[in-house]
Amino acid sequence: MAEPSSTAATIATADPPVPATKSWADEADEETNASTAEAETSSVNLEALTIDDKEKNSSKLLDDPDDSNIQAVTSGDTPYTSAARFEDLSLSPELLKGLYVEMKFEKPSKIQAISLPMILSPPNRDLIAQAHNGSGKTTCFVLGMLSRVDPKVQAPQALCICPTRELAIQNIEVLRRMGKYTGIASECLVPLDRDAVHVSKRAPIMAQVVIGTPGTVKKFISFKKLGTTRLRILVFDEADQMLAEDGFRDDSLRIMKDIEKENSKCQVLLFSATFNDTVKNFVSRTVRMDHNKLFVKKEELSLDAVKQYKVYCPDELAKIDVVKDYIFEIGENVGQTIIFVRSKITARLTHEALVKLGYEVTSIQGSLSNEERDKVVKEFKDGLTQVLISTDILARGFDQQQVNLVINYDLPKKYGVRDEPDYEVYLHRVGRAGRFGRKGAVFNLICGELDERLMSKIENHFGTRVTEVRAQSVEEYKAALKEAGLLQ
DNA sequence: CGCGGCG
CATH class of the missing domain: 3.40.50.300 (P-loop containing nucleotide triphosphate hydrolases)
Incomplete structure (x- = not known):
């Protein structure tokens, strides 16, 4: 500290x-x-x-x-x-x-x-x-x-x-x-x-x-x-x-x-x-x-300490593949990861899908009981779990220094306004990585034209360029994390 | 096509 x-x-x-x-x-x-x-x-x-x-x-x-x-x-x-x-x-x-x-x-x-x-x-x-x-x-x-x-x-x-x-x-x-x-x-x-x-x-x-x-x-x-x-x-x-x-x-x-x-x-x-x-x-x-x-x-506002990437996904199912084939493969070498989703049901379903595939992951959202929420947060803070799926319940303020990787499984969207990203939530989510100026990376999973519009609006708003990770190979993701300073 | 924390 x-x-x-x-x-x-x-x-x-x-x-x-x-x-x-x-x-x-x-x-x-x-x-x-x-x-x-x-x-x-x-x-x-x-x-x-x-x-x-x-x-x-x-x-x-x-x-x-x-x-x-x-x-x-x-x-x-x-x-x-x-x-x-x-x-x-x-x-x-x-x-x-x-x-x-x-x-x-x-x-x-x-x-x-x-x-x-x-x-x-x-x-x-x-x-x-x-x-x-x-x-x-x-x-x-x-x-x-x-x-x-x-x-x-x-x-x-x-x-x-x-x-x-x-x-x-x-x-x-x-x-x-x-x-x-x-x-x-x-x-x-x-x-x-x-x-x-x-x-x-x-x-x-x-x-x-x-x-x-x-x-x-x-x-x-x-x-x-x-x-x-x-x-x-x-x-x-x-x-x-x-x-x-x-x-x-x-x-x-x-x-x-x-x-x-x-x-x-x-x-x-x-x-x-x-x-x-x-x-x-x-x-x-x-x-x-x-x-x-x-x-x-x-x-x-801190978007420079955290390297931003985008990954185009042909459909929603492909998002799961990105998470299991790439994020889990490389993730354990770079510290802890938070995967942000837009809804409570996506949090639960993504959690279940990954567990069924044999991956170790937990999830948190507001419809869990207080006891369950406390347990999930404690395990993550104690470093017992490496990957946590979360709604925006943890988008703000959650302080865990070992989080170096953030996945925007869904991009944050402003409620009621069509095609409008929630810039503030984006910044807060990204801020979960790179605490106290540490290095970090965020992968934005882009699926469909709406996501593309949201992503480019985010880039324009913050005046930053988000690099596309194009080739679907572990090496490509490793290269991205090296660039972000998270891998040797 | 919604998150949270309340009734």
């Missing part, structure tokens, strides 16, 4: 506050021009500031995850100085011990260096933060939550909402490790088992930090089992999905309002690797006007 070094950047403040009439998308477009000037623009440029890595051209790891431009737009006249070391953040000794001893971190990653001062220093403005997949966003908000808790107060003070049960569990596990020496109590509020005690008969939550999924958190709040008056910080992980119209918008806004009602000064943090223009405009209006924001250009 040791992260390569980056130069500390001092973030000066832009003179004029951002006019309310101006949309975030406008700023991003202007910044697209400004950032091409790179190092010369270390001074103030428009409202946005370019934070360049001064060591960009000096010797360092080729796949440094910090080799990126993060654009910062700060509000008001609060100057923020990037934190070169965790010591610069006035964290408690117990928290520092957790970072160094338990997490084995050496220094803040770029997004951590920039966002943590914004989160932790008064007046604790709201923050919208976009950062690359695998760049350490979780550490940002977990550290934010832990360090804003008053250990003397035995009541919920930090709350984090996640889109899936798995992500909530993963996040609380990170929080418990990081906060190991702090004595801070935490609780995970996720869909309960069928035979669990009903919320109305449960004791109120005493834990100081709570992480959960929207429905369950909402339920605990409405039954008055999760008090909101002492909350100081509210985090939405995968915030674009949490605030998307076809996502969890209603639940998220309800939770925000319930908290605001009794507690007007709760800081809100919105974190994600993706914010499309539609949701970008909306999220800016859900937080306070004087919020800060960090964002990156879509072309720079």
